[in-house]
Amino acid sequence: MTDAALAWLDSLDDAQRADAVLPWPSNPERLRWHYTPVDHGGLHLGRMRPRQQSLAHQLLATGLSRAGYVTAATVIGLENILDHLEEWRVTWDRERGRDPELYWMRVFGDPASAGPWSWRFGGHHLSVHHVVADGEVRASSPCFLGADPAQAPLLGGHLLRPLGAAEDLARDLVRSLDAAQRAVVVLSPHAPNDILSGEQPRALVPVEGLPAAELDPGQREQLRALLDVFLGRIPEELAARETARFAGDRLLEVRFAWAGGLERGEPHYYRLQGPRLLAEYDNSQRDANHIHTVWRDPENDFGEDALAHHRALFH
Structure with a gap:
């Protein structure tokens, strides 16, 4: 998890890093979380280059089981289906109402330091949090997964x-x-x-x-x-x-x-x-x-x- 966090952070330029990282502990920001389609705080996928997006997903995957990551990736993909169901409406004063790139990553503190640090990844219907201290994961909640639609037809x-x-x-x-x-x-x-x-x-x-x-x-x-x-x-x-x-x-x-x-x-x-x-x-x-x-x-x-x-x- 630490290696994945450092790899993602090292890929960012100064402007990206300014939004992606906050000093530890940054309360109450660190305790703020959402599962609704609002700004979750941090750097969203749409502002990342493809390689940076991959590194963000690699960090996310360290915080989930294989089944958990597959479910999270499906939740993100459901934004496309929801956009279709809502007839591609433009809402929330943005170009696309439902957007699978509007998922934010943020790190609190320095993963390379000996002190505590944490990270979160979230967007519509997804919120994952982990806290690391003394080289161990000390907390992994709240952890939110949602689905809209909960069921959709396949071939x-x-x-x-x-x-x-x-x-x-x-x-x-x-x-x-x-x-x-x-x-x-x-x-x-x-x-x-x-x-x-x-x-x-x-x-x-x-x-x-x-x-x-x-x-x-x-x-x-x-x-x-x-x-x-x-x-x-x-x-x-x-x-x-x-x-x-x-x-x-x-x-x-x-x-x-x-x-x-x-x-x-x-x-x-x-x-x-x-x-x-x-x-x-x-x-x-x-x-x-x-x-x-x-x-x-x-x-x-x-x-x-x-x-x-x-x-x-x-x-």
Whole structure:
């Protein structure tokens, strides 16, 4: 990750670098994040030469698993499909309303130094963050992936569904519940119109739903598979560290909550919550064909907890 960051930074000219890099820690800018089609801060792909774009993608790929990177690249490509669906409308006072080059990279601090540094890559429906200190990744959240359209036709009658597993596994789980379990899990027959944590630097969402302790063994395996869809978006060694938090009996503390319809095509929402865990999913917009998902560590988003520990040890 450090090598990829330095390679990208070394490729930039002075004007590009002025927008691409901010000193550490640059709060509150470092804690600002979006998943909407606005300026995410930094240097966007449209201002990079092709080789620089490749280097930016190489850095992005170090922060995601192979499946996570494929999903992120598909999310970026969906901007072309969305532009088509919206009949190529020009909006937001720019030449192209939906633009796959409007994804921004920014580095905070100096990856070559011994001190903490971080980076983010984001644009419409994509936001990836990593914090590095003492040569190790200390935080990888918030991590947002969205899809609009959530499904689109492919040749031969197949569908492009980049977040299909996040939808199908959760629906299978909620439909496996008996009446008593479902009465606790289903918070409302109506889905909210977005994830509840939004674009806030701190994730403040009520803890609700059914704990895994009240699921049967088969349902717990379904819950674990669903959790892996969120944790598996980051590199394997980092995902293994996160997954270890929910090994054995610690999975029993994870709660599952749902709102909205149970049939495919109906607006719906769910979340998983547990110690240092918030995973949210919403598919309620554009006739339930527009998905937002986010994985967060409410105690350590942007590395705030890890960095406080670092400061206590070394300063």
